[in-house]
Amino acid sequence: MSAQRATGLIRCKRDGGQLDASQLRAVAQGIGSGAWSEGQIAAFAMAVAWRGMSTPECRQFTLALRDSGQCLRWDHLPGPTLDKHSTGGVGDGVSLLLAPLLAACGGYVPMISGRGLGHTGGTLDKLESLAGYDVHPSTARLRQVVEEVGCAIVGQGDELVPADRRLYAVRDVTATVDVADLMVASILSKKLAGGARVLVLDIKTGNGAQLPGMAAARALAGRMLAVAEGSGLDLRVVYSDMDQLLGREAGNALELRAVLDLLCSRGDNPRLLSLTLELAAALLCTGGLADDRNDAERRLRRALDTGEAAERFARMVVALGGPADLLQRADVHLARAPIQREVRSPGSGYVVAVDVRALGQAVVELGGGRSRPGQALDHAVGLAEVLGCGSAVEAGQPLAIIHARRADDAEAVQRRVACAFRITSEMPPSRPLWQWHVPAERVA
Incomplete structure (x- = not known):
């Protein structure tokens, strides 16, 4: 041209x-x-x-x-092709947990994911914490992994949606991450090219989201549904809370380790697990793999308890070039930052508000996110054991732990992290973690 x-x-x-x-x-x-x-x-x-x-x-x-690249078809598979996409969150490891869960329940998940945008983390960046994991496999390799394992979490590569890959990188550094029309086109183009037939779109709301207000989130949902109409994609939309971290960690290797803990029945990450199970259950029901919500949750819990979901994740990692002993030796394969510094509470009370955007920006400043296209990441850095709203704290108790490469890096973000928490003497009211979008014509 x-x-x-x-x-x-x-x-x-x-x-x-x-x-x-x-x-x-x-x-x-x-x-x-x-x-x-x-x-x-x-x-x-x-x-x-x-x-x-x-x-x-x-x-x-x-x-x-x-149509700027190849489009995949999965009509020959014995189960439905299911997928999920998030508008971007801090501490959001849902994709990593959800894909193997769905595969263990009979679904097929060709998940075309992206990198971090602005202050929010990216699924591909988390997976690149694993040496050898190929986030841009050939189309032939992607097909093989999905057929044999049931799930593959990858990027567009050179053959799938190459136009969006370049546009996505530029949006990250030009203050156009939150432009609704570009979000819609980016998300749907990847999902349509990947061949998914059922998709749940998780629109984050709250101060840490790309679109903080519900009005903007609902407008995005309406536009997404209108654009997807007639495409052959069965789309459902959920709004989830980003007024606190979804998990308890923010940072690539830290978040991946937390997901592995959940897959292996270790650790305590209730918000991350609860939202994942809700989205996975909806996909199983819509895809015809479960009779109802209760049946779906039983299947998902069994996949976790028996280790089948963990085994699917491990097989996916190996099939895409990652380590074969990840489940047994996660600490060997996931780097830890040499400096760990606690950010302590100045007083006692309850956490009533968290500036999630500030926490995400702290991770970027530590080197765990990008401020320009193509920038290399430090996968080990980030924040761990981050407290959420409603947590009771004593003076001097850690609000979060900074994982940094150098002591001066930790010092540089310590005030930002400390100021992200507001503590008062009264416990805040609880808020729902999610709510499903109801089309206007269905509202009484």
Whole structure:
């Protein structure tokens, strides 16, 4: 594509014009082929942030991104293809836990995931804590792993949705992470290319979310459902709380270790486990693998208790190049930061509020997230044993533990982490962890 045509398409959107299907295909092809520079991609993303897209535009851009690479089909499999996507959270290891659980219950999960965006962590970054794990396998290898193991958590690679891969990286550093139309197109293009037939979209709400307010979250859900209509994707939407960490850790190796503990019936991570079971149960029911919610939960609990879900995760790791003894020797394969510093409570009482965005930004500052495309990560750093809302604390008790590469790194974020917690003498009211989206026509 000529630079002149690219400029014309960017100008059209910047000036409030609507792009037709052929023009949006040209945008996706230019991004995916490398013909568009990062500056042009950033300009287009900002134009969409300013002017928005109509529903038909967003649908056509989604399909154009999908068609920038190969599309997978799984019609030959004996079970349904199930998937989940999150708009991004801090301490959110649901995908890592959910995929092997679904596989152990008869589902097939070709999960096309992404890296961290802004202050939120990324599933691929967590998996790259494991030496050798190939997050960008060939399509042939991806097919083989899904067929033989039942799940594969990977990125787009060069063959799947290459246009979205470049756009995703630029959004991370251009303040366009939270642009609803780009979120919709990015999420759905990956899921449609991956071949999922049932999808749960987990929209995070609260101060740590990309879209903190419920109004914005509901608008995103409505746009997602409208764009997905007629695509062959059975989509359900849930809103989950990000006014505190979902788990108790924030940081790549730390979060992966917490997931392994849950898979192996160790550790205590009730919010992470509870939300995972809720989403997995909905997928099993919608996919026809369970009779009802109670039947789904029995199947999922059995997969955990028998070790079948852990075994599926281990097989996936090995099939994608990771260590064969991960379950037995997790501490050998998951790096630990050499500096661990407690952030202590200044007084006694209850944690009534947590600035989750500040905690996520602290992880980025430690080196566990990116401030520019392609930046290398330190997978060992982050925050551990982070307290949530409602926790009772005594003066001097740790609110969180900083895991850092150097002492001065820990010192640099210590005040940010300490100030992220608000403590008062009264216990705060409990809040629901999730609520399912109900379409407007179903509301009485």
